[in-house]
Amino acid sequence: MSHWMPYSKNRFTRGMKRQMLRWFPGMITCEEFEKFIVDYLEDNLSVSKKHTFERHLKICPECIDYLDAYSKVRDVSSASVIMTSQHINSEVPDDLVKAVVDAMSSDDEN
Amino acid sequence: MLSSSDEIDLDALRQGSPAEIKQLMQRVWAPLLIHAQVIVGDPHLAEDVVQEALIRALARISVFESRGAGSLDAWLRKIVINQAISTVRSVKRRREDALDAFDSELDRGVRVAKESVLATQSVEDFVADEQTRVLVLDAIKALPDSLRLPLYLRDIEGFNTAETAKILEISQSNVRTRLHRARQVLKDRLEAVFGGSRP
Numbered sequence: 001m002s003h004w005m006p007y008s009k010n011r012f013t014r015g016m017k018r019q020m021l022r023w024f025p026g027m028i029t030c031e032e033f034e035k036f037i038v039d040y041l042e043d044n045l046s047v048s049k050k051h052t053f054e055r056h057l058k059i060c061p062e063c064i065d066y067l068d069a070y071s072k073v074r075d076v077s078s079a080s081v082i083m084t085s086q087h088i089n090s091e092v093p094d095d096l097v098k099a100v101v102d103a104m105s106s107d108d109e110n
Numbered sequence: 111m112l113s114s115s116d117e118i119d120l121d122a123l124r125q126g127s128p129a130e131i132k133q134l135m136q137r138v139w140a141p142l143l144i145h146a147q148v149i150v151g152d153p154h155l156a157e158d159v160v161q162e163a164l165i166r167a168l169a170r171i172s173v174f175e176s177r178g179a180g181s182l183d184a185w186l187r188k189i190v191i192n193q194a195i196s197t198v199r200s201v202k203r204r205r206e207d208a209l210d211a212f213d214s215e216l217d218r219g220v221r222v223a224k225e226s227v228l229a230t231q232s233v234e235d236f237v238a239d240e241q242t243r244v245l246v247l248d249a250i251k252a253l254p255d256s257l258r259l260p261l262y263l264r265d266i267e268g269f270n271t272a273e274t275a276k277i278l279e280i281s282q283s284n285v286r287t288r289l290h291r292a293r294q295v296l297k298d299r300l301e302a303v304f305g306g307s308r309p
Contacts, residue, residue: 038286042271073297074265075233080246081148081266083237085141092139096161097132103169104126 017059028056033063037070118182124171131168138164138183142190144247149194149262151251155201156194163193191267195277198255228300242304249299257292260285265293 028036033056039045040053057064118137122130139160146156146163167189174185228236237243250258263274264285274289275282 034290038290069228069297069301070293072228072233072236073293073300076228076236076246076300077250077261077265077296078268079233079237080243080250081144084243084247085144087240088140088144090140090143092132092135093157093161096139096164097128097135099161099165100131100135100168101126101128103165104131104171106169 026052026055027059028052030056030060030063033057033060034066037067041071041074120176120182123168134182135164138186142187145187145266146190146194148247148250148266149191149259150198150201151253151255151258155197159194159197160190163190166193195259198259228297228304245303246300249296249303252299253292253295257288257295260288261292261296264289 033053036045036049036053040050045053057067118134119127119130123134142160142164143156146159147153150156150159164186167186174182176182237246250261253261259278260274263269263277264271269277271282271285271289275285278285280288
C-alpha cells in the first residue's frame with residue numbers, strides 16, 4: 001500500500017535495523033508501522049501494540065522523521081484554516097442581507 | 111473559531127433588523143467562507159453554499175437557543191458545514207482534475223525552499239506566512255472529495271472517528287484509511303512545494 005520506502009543513509013544503522021527486524025520477536029517493518037500511525041496518534045492502540053510501534057521508532061530514524069512530518073501536516077492543516085479564517089477580508093455580497101431579511105419575513109408570514 | 115467580539119442583539123436579529131443582520135453577516139461571512147471553501151474545494155461554489163446556508167439558517171433563527179458567547183457562530187458554522195457536505199455529495203465532480211492542476215502549478219516552479227521546512231520549523235512559524243497558508247489551503251482543496259472530507263472533519267473541525275463516520279455515512283475503518291491517505295498525499299504535496307527529503 002505504501003508508496004514510501006524508507007532508506008537509511010547510515011550503513012551501520014541500516015544493517016542494525018535489518019538484523020533487528022529479522023531476529024528480534026515483536027518487531028514490525030516500516031510498512032506495518034505506517035498502518036498503525038492513525039491509531040497511535042489518537043492513542044487508540046493497545047498497550048502491546050503501542051510498545052511494538054514505539055520499539056520500531058527506536059531503531060528507525062526514517063520513521064521518526066516520517067511521523068514528525070506526518071503529525072505536522074495534521075497540525076499545519078488545522079492552523080492554516082484557523083489563521084486564515086481569522087485574518088481574511090472578504091466582502092459580504094451586496095444582496096445577502098436583503099435576501100436574509102426577505103427569507104425571515106416570508107418565514108414569519110408562514 | 112469565529113470571532114464573537116461584536117455581540118449581536120438576538121431579539122433584534124429575530125425580529126429581522128437589517129442592521130443586526132448586516133453586523134452578523136460582516137462578522138461570520140469570511141470565516142465561514144474559508145471553511146466552506148476547504149470542504150467543497152471550489153471558491154465560487156463555496157460562496158453559494160455559505161449564502162444559501164445563512165439564508166436558510168436565519169429564516170429559522172427562532173429555533174436557535176443561545177448557549178452563551180460564540181454559540182450563534184458555532185450554530186451557523188454547523189449549518190454551513192452540513193450544507194457544504196451535502197453539496198459535495200450532490201455535485202459529482204472529478205477532483206482528480208484539481209490534483210492535476212495543483213501538480214501543474216508545482217511544475218511551473220512554485221518551490222520556495224530546498225530543505226524540508228516541515229521538519230525544521232514549528233507549526234506556528236510555518237503558518238505565520240500568509241502565502242504559506244494559501245498554499246496549504248490550496249493543497250487541501252485539491253484533494254479528492256473522498257479524502258478531503260475526512261481530513262476536514264477530523265483534523266480541522268476536530269470530530270472524532272465515530273462522529274466523522276456518522277456524518278460521512280462510511281465505516282470507522284474507512285475513515286481511518288481515508289484520513290491516513292489524505293495526510294500522506296497532503297504531506298507529499300507540501301514537501302513538494304516547501305521541500306522535503308523523502309527517505
